[in-house]
Amino acid sequence: MRLLLLLHLSLSIAVHLRGTLETEPVKLVHVLSMGREASCWVMDLLKNTSHASIFEPLGGLVEGSQIPRHSQSSTDAALQCLYDCHNCTGSEVRKDSLEELQQFCQDADDSESSLPYLVVKTTRIVDHAAISRALPQSYVDSSRFIVLLRDPRGVWASTKPYTSWAIHHIDLVCQLLALQALSLPDLAAVAGNRVLLGVYENWTEDTVSFAQDAARLLGVDADSFADFAKASQRPSEELMPPSWVNTLEASEIEEIETNANCQSYMARVGYTTKSWKSALKSPSELFGPLSEPEKLRLAELRSLQAALTQTLTDQATELPEPWKLEFQRSRANRVPSAS
Ligand SMILES: *[C@@H]1O[C@H](CO)[C@@H](O)[C@H](O)[C@H]1NC(C)=O
Ligand SMILES: *[C@@H]1O[C@H](CO)[C@@H](O)[C@H](O)[C@H]1NC(C)=O
Numbered sequence: 001m002r003l004l005l006l007l008h009l010s011l012s013i014a015v016h017l018r019g020t021l022e023t024e025p026v027k028l029v030h031v032l033s034m035g036r037e038a039s040c041w042v043m044d045l046l047k048n049t050s051h052a053s054i055f056e057p058l059g060g061l062v063e064g065s066q067i068p069r070h071s072q073s074s075t076d077a078a079l080q081c082l083y084d085c086h087n088c089t090g091s092e093v094r095k096d097s098l099e100e101l102q103q104f105c106q107d108a109d110d111s112e113s114s115l116p117y118l119v120v121k122t123t124r125i126v127d128h129a130a131i132s133r134a135l136p137q138s139y140v141d142s143s144r145f146i147v148l149l150r151d152p153r154g155v156w157a158s159t160k161p162y163t164s165w166a167i168h169h170i171d172l173v174c175q176l177l178a179l180q181a182l183s184l185p186d187l188a189a190v191a192g193n194r195v196l197l198g199v200y201e202n203w204t205e206d207t208v209s210f211a212q213d214a215a216r217l218l219g220v221d222a223d224s225f226a227d228f229a230k231a232s233q234r235p236s237e238e239l240m241p242p243s244w245v246n247t248l249e250a251s252e253i254e255e256i257e258t259n260a261n262c263q264s265y266m267a268r269v270g271y272t273t274k275s276w277k278s279a280l281k282s283p284s285e286l287f288g289p290l291s292e293p294e295k296l297r298l299a300e301l302r303s304l305q306a307a308l309t310q311t312l313t314d315q316a317t318e319l320p321e322p323w324k325l326e327f328q329r330s331r332a333n334r335v336p337s338a339s
């Protein structure tokens, strides 16, 4: 009886909280992408020509196979800096991003009222569990999230020309995409209806309706972004069949479709093999619980990171240069909590 009463009480508090939170102004909108998913376009849409924005603040700092292995403490420190620029100490993000954040902080401190939302686009934060781990819930509540996903064959076709890029490996692209999709339930758990999924094959067909979804997410007039969106609508004969059908070698398609991480990603999001047609899942399926094999895969991907952290602690003195830097950073980040 007492338990029931408690349950009832906490439910009504939750309902009450939800009601008040939705009216809070949105402070930040975070576009989470792994790259080559039209994230620049989405960022421009949200910027609406005037909003302050931070573009790929970790690009250059975290590259190649470091991305899925980026230590938890470094990711957390970067997020804490991005979501509250008073908390940046200097090495969490790129120098130009830091300067832009400092400017934003100053404007916010000088202003009597709250500033229009800040747009942040990252391509290096792929495990969404970082959001709940690093950020206080109040920051999550005043933010909105747009997660971009795309057919891995399309992502690779778009990455392929950039041979000097550190993500120029099918294997790595598959790891990053799988981490993104399999950690969506972790984002939904803390951010719930503050997340919009932008699945490339869906929204490119109707950019205006995507722009309206984004406007609703931000609680602004539904047609706020419509002109920009309308101007960039591509005709469907340009979109289907997707360009990768003609630009990828059969061997590349085969490599992607037989890669275990890409297989898991494709099954989860609804991309079919041996065809360019998709059977895309609904947002609620993508936010829904993982199957046992998916849980194992996610744990395996996360263990890449744990393995790195362990090696760093064990052999701190004989590390290759880039790892040493990583180690010093994560040590530096631990100092405040240890004291
Ligand atoms: C920034 O630091 C303040 C003071 O320590 C803390 O209350 C706040 O939660 C931090 N912000 C983030 C995003 O972690
Ligand atoms: C977007 O820009 C238009 C035109 O300047 C403006 O009327 C509208 O309020 C802006 N909306 C947002 C959410 O920035």
Ligand SMILES: *[C@@H]1O[C@H](CO)[C@@H](O)[C@H](O)[C@H]1NC(C)=O
Binding pocket: 197, 199, 202, 280, 281, 282, 283, 286
């Ligand atoms: C993508 O589009 C299909 C077909 O309209 C729809 O059933 C599905 O829910 C959409 N998925 C997402 C994540 O938007």
